[in-house]
Amino acid sequence: MxxxxxxxxxxxxxxxxxHTFRQxxxxxxxxxxxxxxxxxxxxxxxxxxxxxxAMDGYAFPTVAAAGSxxxxxxxxxxxxxxxxxxxxxxxxRIMTGAVVPTGFVAVAMxxxxxxxxxxxxxxxxxxxEGNNIRFAGEEIQRNQAIFQAGRILNHADxxxxxxxxxxxxxxxxxxxxxxxxxxxxxxxxxxxxxxHGQIYDSNxxxxxxxxxxxxVEIVDMGKIEDNLEAVLSGLEHAAKTADVVxxxxxxxxxxxxxxxxxxxKIGQIHHYKVAMKPGKPFVFGQLGESQAWYFGLPGNPxxxxxxxxMFVKSALWRLCGASExxxxxxxxxxxxxxxxxxxxxxxxxxxxxxxxADGSWTVAPCGSQxxxxxxxxxxxxxxxLLAQESGNLAAGDMVEVQPFAxxxx
Ligand code: AMP
Ligand code: MG
Numbered sequence: 228m229x230x231x232x233x234x235x236x237x238x239x240x241x242x243x244x245x246h247t248f249r250q251x252x253x254x255x256x257x258x259x260x261x262x263x264x265x266x267x268x269x270x271x272x273x274x275x276x277x278x279x280x281a282m283d284g285y286a287f288p289t290v291a292a293a294g295s296x297x298x299x300x301x302x303x304x305x306x307x308x309x310x311x312x313x314x315x316x317x318x319x320r321i322m323t324g325a326v327v328p329t330g331f332v333a334v335a336m337x338x339x340x341x342x343x344x345x346x347x348x349x350x351x352x353x354x355x356e357g358n359n360i361r362f363a364g365e366e367i368q369r370n371q372a373i374f375q376a377g378r379i380l381n382h383a384d385x386x387x388x389x390x391x392x393x394x395x396x397x398x399x400x401x402x403x404x405x406x407x408x409x410x411x412x413x414x415x416x417x418x419x420x421x422x423h424g425q426i427y428d429s430n431x432x433x434x435x436x437x438x439x440x441x442x443v444e445i446v447d448m449g450k451i452e453d454n455l456e457a458v459l460s461g462l463e464h465a466a467k468t469a470d471v472v473x474x475x476x477x478x479x480x481x482x483x484x485x486x487x488x489x490x491x492k493i494g495q496i497h498h499y500k501v502a503m504k505p506g507k508p509f510v511f512g513q514l515g516e517s518q519a520w521y522f523g524l525p526g527n528p529x530x531x532x533x534x535x536x537m538f539v540k541s542a543l544w545r546l547c548g549a550s551e552x553x554x555x556x557x558x559x560x561x562x563x564x565x566x567x568x569x570x571x572x573x574x575x576x577x578x579x580x581x582x583x584a585d586g587s588w589t590v591a592p593c594g595s596q597x598x599x600x601x602x603x604x605x606x607x608x609x610x611x612l613l614a615q616e617s618g619n620l621a622a623g624d625m626v627e628v629q630p631f632a633x634x635x636x
Contacts, residue, residue: 230502273364377550405469466515476526505598506530
């Protein structure tokens, strides 16, 4: 079977998966970042709501020239507006965010005013009309469309929503993602290794940890044994329980790799082999009557780690109802050392990206790139995406780099 180029598999997955309607939920706005909006947000008010002062200072009923002296007739503070009438020759004290009352046309910042011996305010600078006033509706108008359903809400959106008086937000419910491991050699961390050849199950914990960055409910389904019956019943159970099933291991061509066979029996395989290193076997399919989405990651830990980034994450966002997908974060950086590579597969190497004093970026590969080595990915702060057709690369060559967002400020 021909290998699918990485970009083609990414497109195939995003074109195939689709969000199914579920009853949205309403949550407090402070908990909404990282969730997918399920309503359109239309502003019910003007922002600012009134003409307000941008400074602490004095408000005037006319333009006010440098050197002019003004009697102080009252005060407008934030939340406590001036209730009197404008008077000729009189100004009022005003604070940042306080309403500029009707009849007042300009504000001078207090640094440009002095108080004379009679207690009058004397300007040291001209104060033109509109000076230091934030006008009602200047930023947002009533009935303005602000966000559309499908947006992945961020922290700044929480600021906007709360500014508009939105205290509760309607968001897509979390989808359920089941995670299971396969492998008779696997032992749960914290438990003792009692038999020769056993290893700890690291993949499942890594995958569950990575899922915490998404609006999903994680269903930990433990491990299934390496025999067809166990794999079939494990997958069937998972497909009934969850919207998405993710497994690690058992998708290659070894004698105990039953996943593909099992998926074919109880569902469909949409895709199998991708032109990527690490992680060539990558099963994408659907399972059971519920047609749960299935991602079968290889057992080698780094293959699974990379596969999650390259294919699973964006698919999950789509399944969570996101319509504005996050862009891939890619930059070009200069290699600090030569890299061996043969043409035919995209090589996703673990690397350290560093910003140089002149603002340019360099990237250094993190030692051995074998797909079972767990320390490299933990020391790395980026993937180098070495093009499928590329051969060996020399120091100084520019390569495409995908930074790990969480490693940068
Ligand atoms: P497999 O894809 O099942 O052939 O596994 C490939 C390699 O990954 C083998 O060395 C397995 O022992 C290892 N492996 C499989 N599953 C896990 C896991 N959950 N955690 C750590 N290593 C694993
Ligand atoms: Mg295995």
